[in-house]
Amino acid sequence: xxxIYILWLRELxxxxxxxxxxxxxxxxxxxxLLVLGFGLGPVFQRAGNGSYFQFVAPGVIGMTVLFSxxxxxxxxLWDRQFGFLKETxxxxxxxxxxxxxxxxxxxxxxxxxxxLVTVVCVIAGFRPHHLMMVPVALLFMILIATVFxxxxxxxxxxxxxxxxxxxIMNFLVMPIFFLSGALFPLTGLPKALAAATDxxxxxxxxxxxxxxxxxxxxxxxxxxxxxxxxIGAILLVIGAHRFSKIEI
Amino acid sequence: MIRVRNLVxxxxxxxxxxxxxxxxxxxxxFAFLGPNGAxxxxxxxxxxxxxxxxxxxxKLDGLDPQKHQNEARKRFGxxxxxxxxxxxxxxxxNMEVHGVxxxxxxxxxxxxxxxxxxxxxxxxxxxEQVKKFSGGMKRRLEIARGFLHTPRILFLDEPTLGxxxxxxxxxxxxxxxxxxxxxxxxxxTTHYMDEADRVAHRIGxxxxxxxxxxxxxxxxKDQTNTQSLEEAFLALTGTTIRDESASxxxxxxxxxxxxxxxxx
Numbered sequence: 001x002x003x004i005y006i007l008w009l010r011e012l013x014x015x016x017x018x019x020x021x022x023x024x025x026x027x028x029x030x031x032x033l034l035v036l037g038f039g040l041g042p043v044f045q046r047a048g049n050g051s052y053f054q055f056v057a058p059g060v061i062g063m064t065v066l067f068s069x070x071x072x073x074x075x076x077l078w079d080r081q082f083g084f085l086k087e088t089x090x091x092x093x094x095x096x097x098x099x100x101x102x103x104x105x106x107x108x109x110x111x112x113x114x115x116l117v118t119v120v121c122v123i124a125g126f127r128p129h130h131l132m133m134v135p136v137a138l139l140f141m142i143l144i145a146t147v148f149x150x151x152x153x154x155x156x157x158x159x160x161x162x163x164x165x166x167x168i169m170n171f172l173v174m175p176i177f178f179l180s181g182a183l184f185p186l187t188g189l190p191k192a193l194a195a196a197t198d199x200x201x202x203x204x205x206x207x208x209x210x211x212x213x214x215x216x217x218x219x220x221x222x223x224x225x226x227x228x229x230x231i232g233a234i235l236l237v238i239g240a241h242r243f244s245k246i247e248i
Numbered sequence: 249m250i251r252v253r254n255l256v257x258x259x260x261x262x263x264x265x266x267x268x269x270x271x272x273x274x275x276x277x278f279a280f281l282g283p284n285g286a287x288x289x290x291x292x293x294x295x296x297x298x299x300x301x302x303x304x305x306x307k308l309d310g311l312d313p314q315k316h317q318n319e320a321r322k323r324f325g326x327x328x329x330x331x332x333x334x335x336x337x338x339x340x341x342n343m344e345v346h347g348v349x350x351x352x353x354x355x356x357x358x359x360x361x362x363x364x365x366x367x368x369x370x371x372x373x374x375x376e377q378v379k380k381f382s383g384g385m386k387r388r389l390e391i392a393r394g395f396l397h398t399p400r401i402l403f404l405d406e407p408t409l410g411x412x413x414x415x416x417x418x419x420x421x422x423x424x425x426x427x428x429x430x431x432x433x434x435x436x437t438t439h440y441m442d443e444a445d446r447v448a449h450r451i452g453x454x455x456x457x458x459x460x461x462x463x464x465x466x467x468x469k470d471q472t473n474t475q476s477l478e479e480a481f482l483a484l485t486g487t488t489i490r491d492e493s494a495s496x497x498x499x500x501x502x503x504x505x506x507x508x509x510x511x512x
Binding site: 013248 | 333377
């Protein structure tokens with residue numbers, strides 16, 4: 001347990017100390033939030049869907065958690081060759097504990113990052129429909145962070161070089177984001193696109209965020225939570241397995 | 249302390265380590281020398297539980313590192329070829345995390361960290377983030393960290409690569425000091441023959457995965473009828489340059505060098 005704790009603490013310390021990185025990582029969500037939020041607002045309104053800014057804010061929060069958590073896992077590729085991780089792999093600690101410590105750390109950082117963006121959203125004018133439901137939104141952030149931190153670990157443990165990293169970025173991370181319905185409503189989509197959004201785990205995360213923050217939901221918050229929990233559990237097992245197989 | 253018998257490691261059709269046998273006594277400093285790609289790092293990885301041997305037997309302090317992985321891990325410390333410090337943490341915190349991972353009790357941990365940081369002349373800088381350290385300081389910290397859990401064996405994989413002669417000299421003096429004070433067995437690899445000649449009690453030369461010579465530096469020079477260890481090394485391993493094809497790790501290493509501006 002001490003090992004899990006100290007590795008978790010390490011991730012947090014690193015995050016708090018890299019102030020420049022914290023500010024930089026707010027840049028992209030702000031672009032999506034402010035430019036798309038206000039830019040597409042009039043069109044969205046004319047289509048009779050209400051405020052696009054309100055609609056996109058939970059999506060942007062989910063996106064932040066996605067990127068932050070999945071990158072913490074993918075960072076394994078670097079960390080195991082040039083970083084501290086290598087040192088932990090020869091320590092007399094079961095690999096599972098190291099994986100858990102690191103994944104929890106990455107997920108916690110992602111949640112903090114998500115909360116920061118939530119604050120930015122509120123400052124920019126976002127209003128949750130019901131304050132009582134905000135803790136539920138936090139629960140969904142935790143679920144999203146866990147699912148993608150575990151996915152990141154599974155992939156980061158398997159990658160061999162930096163080229164693979166690019167591939168994952170363009171063919172996995174970006175599609176997960178764009179197909180999640182973070183930027184558009186899920187109703188009335190063409191069949192192929194609807195099928196693609198249905199198999200994207202983030203779709204359920206974003207839908208859950210909207211259910212709790214806006215009271216709007218496509219699948220229902222319970223279904224969302226259940227799907228995320230199951231996928232998260234499966235990915236954690238796969239991640240732990242891949243992690244245990246790392247050879248450096 | 250280290251006992252290796254008929255060790256073999258194959259990657260597909262390529263045999264990286266081929267039937268290697270040697271012993272390292274307790275308290276001895278043993279230098280493992282060889283050209284690039286000769287099998288040094290692969291051997292160290294097998295000795296330190298990071299790779300499974302294809303065949304052969306390893307005993308570290310009487311333990312088989314494959315069967316008693318965690319017990320074996322407590323008994324050795326390792327300094328890798330590539331840096332493995334956390335640059336965002338301070339020197340003290342890097343030591344602290346290591347101590348926790350190696351189950352060093354709290355009180356003893358504090359004392360030991362203080363003792364080692366003072367010995368390696370890093371005590372004054374203990375509260376600074378490691379990314380602000382010079383290459384030599386980082387290396388010293390890594391070695392100090394390797395000693396933290398009072399291992400019986402310390403593995404050093406090219407610890408002086410990229411350091412200036414002053415730092416190299418200082419680093420070896422520290423290592424020798426701890427080796428004498430605590431009777432720690434040291435297993436090292438290096439490309440600097442003068443270092444091996446000066447520091448090591450015994451030397452093993454590996455080439456194309458095979459151990460081609462072992463003995464004291466003097467014995468090796470006598471065997472090959474040469475004056476210096478460098479000449480002996482070239483006599484044993486030939487003068488052809490070994491061009492390895494770049495592996496994923498090498499590519500990343502280049503990338504890392506680019507990013508850190510040539511400094512390791």
